[in-house]
Amino acid sequence: MxxxxxxxxxxxxxxxxxxxxxxxxxxxxxxxxxxxxxxxxxxxxxxxxxxxxxxxxxxxxxxxxxxxxxxxxxxxxxxxxxxxxxxxxxxxxxxxxxxxxxxxxxxxxxxxxxxxxxxxxxxxxxxxLWGGQDIQRLNDSGALQALFIRMSKHPSCFRLTGDVLSEWTEGEGRRVLFSGSVAELCPLAPNNVNTMAAAALAAGKLGFNGVQGEIVSDTALSDFHVVEVEVTGPGGFSVHTVRKNPARLGAVTGSATxxxxxxxxxxxxxxxxxxxxx
Ligand SMILES: NC(=O)c1ccc[n+]([C@@H]2O[C@H](COP(=O)([O-])OP(=O)(O)OC[C@H]3O[C@@H](n4cnc5c(N)ncnc54)[C@H](O)[C@@H]3O)[C@@H](O)[C@H]2O)c1
Missing domain, CATH: 3.40.50.720 (NAD(P)-binding Rossmann-like Domain)
Structure with a gap:
């Protein structure tokens, strides 16, 4: 204080x-x-x-x-x-x-x-990010084996540094823009992957290189962003969450955020x- x-x-x-x-x-x-x-x-x-x-x-x-x-x-x-x-x-x-x-x-x-x-x-x-503290607990106990996060948004909601989304047309549907480690994704989409970065910090043992991410452009998503998290642990343990975050067209940040x-x-x-x- x-x-x-x-x-x-x-x-x-x-x-x-x-x-x-x-x-x-x-x-x-x-x-x-x-x-x-x-x-x-x-x-x-x-x-x-x-x-x-x-x-x-x-x-x-x-x-x-x-x-x-x-x-x-x-x-x-x-x-x-x-x-x-x-x-x-x-x-x-x-x-x-x-x-x-x-x-x-x-x-x-x-x-x-x-x-x-x-x-x-x-x-x-x-x-x-949904379940970040659960991911962190799994990480800290040494049981986190893999983590994958997919963020899907309307193309107007992406701010990318490269030219992976230089052109798009309304109605074109779904397009995977990039799939790879969060380390590779961060410089490409610094304003869009904060949620993935938070996940990579929760999953400290996998880190930015070990956590996998995917960004998807989808013209059907005019009202919300979707964040999917897939967690894998030992002996067949897995969790899959799907979060729909209401967002205006063109908004980088969903309103619940x-x-x-x-x-x-x-x-x-x-x-x-x-x-x-x-
Ligand atoms: N952690 C998360 O889940 C999450 C969610 C949304 C946004 N963010 C991040 O938070 C930050 C702010 O988001 P926002 O929606 O308020 O963005 P915004 O674009 O509305 O505001 C950013 C502000 O920072 C200023 N700014 C931009 N670049 C600057 C620079 N290089 N030096 C100094 N000032 C600069 C802008 O003038 C603006 O006032 C962004 O980096 C964004 O990626 C994180």
């Missing part, structure tokens, strides 16, 4: 869809839950005018340590995790909204080490120097 206060102070980094949602929820519902805003940062501060009180606007992210802050929440871009994650963990707990950044093995190690050394928690929100982020934030009260799926 920040000195002299019983509230948990939250710094929000990024003021896009998720950032705005979290700022609104903290402002509206935070006080009785013991949550208050420490600061809000966005690369373009104009966007914050009239929506965030001036005293809470952080002009320069490098001066984040000037504000008393218990938990920093990144809802911005994997690049910001790379540049600031270790610094954030030297002062606060850190919830990584863009866990696809951790596909970078070096960064992954540095963040884990920073969490350990500083006794701060690196929180990974479950996002659209916003509330999922809020519920994740409520967990971030400090769990020691470790990575914690919340």
């Amino acid at each position: 920040a000195a002299g206060s019983s509230s948990l102070h939250i710094g929000i980094v990024g003021f896009g869809n998720l950032g705005q949602f979290l700022v609104e929820r903290i402002t509206k519902d935070g006080a009785p839950l013991g949550l208050a805003l420490a600061f809000v940062w966005n690369r373009n501060t104009e966007k914050l005018k009239g929506l965030v009180p001036d005293e809470l606007v952080l002009g320069n992210l490098s001066s984040f340590a000037d504000r008393q802050c218990d938990v920093i929440v990144e809802v911005c871009h994997p690049r910001v995790v790379k540049e600031f994650g270790v610094h954030f963990l030297s002062r606060s707990h850190f919830m990584v909204g863009s866990p696809s950044a951790l596909a970078d093995h070096d960064l992954n190690e540095k963040l884990r080490q920073a969490a350990r050394l500083n006794g701060r928690t690196l929180y990974i929100p479950s996002g659209a 916003y509330n999922s982020f809020w519920n994740s934030l409520l967990v971030c009260k400090g769990h020691g120097g470790q990575v914690y799926l919340c």
Whole structure:
């Protein structure tokens, strides 16, 4: 907790869809839950005018340590995790909204080490992942043998870096865009595979190289995203879940994911120097 206060102070980094949602929820519902805003940062501060009180606007992210802050929440871009994650963990707990950044093995190690050394928690929100804690338990007991995640969305909902989906037509149906390890998928679709990245972190023994993923474009999915998870354990053990997440056409993030982020934030009260799926 920040000195002299019983509230948990939250710094929000990024003021896009998720950032705005979290700022609104903290402002509206935070006080009785013991949550208050420490600061809000966005690369373009104009966007914050009239929506965030001036005293809470952080002009320069490098001066984040000037504000008393218990938990920093990144809802911005994997690049910001790379540049600031270790610094954030030297002062606060850190919830990584863009866990696809951790596909970078070096960064992954540095963040884990920073969490350990500083006794701060690196929180990974479950996002659209169902059963993440069960996967983590199976992983920790050594019984997780394989994990596969398929995300199917309308083509307008994908933001891909390569040209695997440069053209599509309404009504074309289903097309597998990429199938492979989550490590290979993260650079290709950094904004679409956060759920898979959260799964790869829960399944730490398989890791980003061992967890398999598939992204599927399907023009029939105009109202929701589908996330399928297949877990394999010993002696024929298996679990297959199918989650339908309502989403508007063109939306990268399904609507249930916003509330999922809020519920994740409520967990971030400090769990020691470790990575914690919340
Ligand atoms: N963990 C999950 O399940 C999950 C779900 C949805 C989104 N996300 C991730 O969370 C992040 C935010 O999502 P969103 O839906 O709010 O996105 P958004 O596009 O609505 O907002 C992103 C914000 O960050 C800013 N930004 C983008 N690139 C930047 C950069 N390189 N440096 C600084 N600022 C930058 C934008 O200006 C914008 O204000 C994204 O990285 C997204 O991939 C994760």
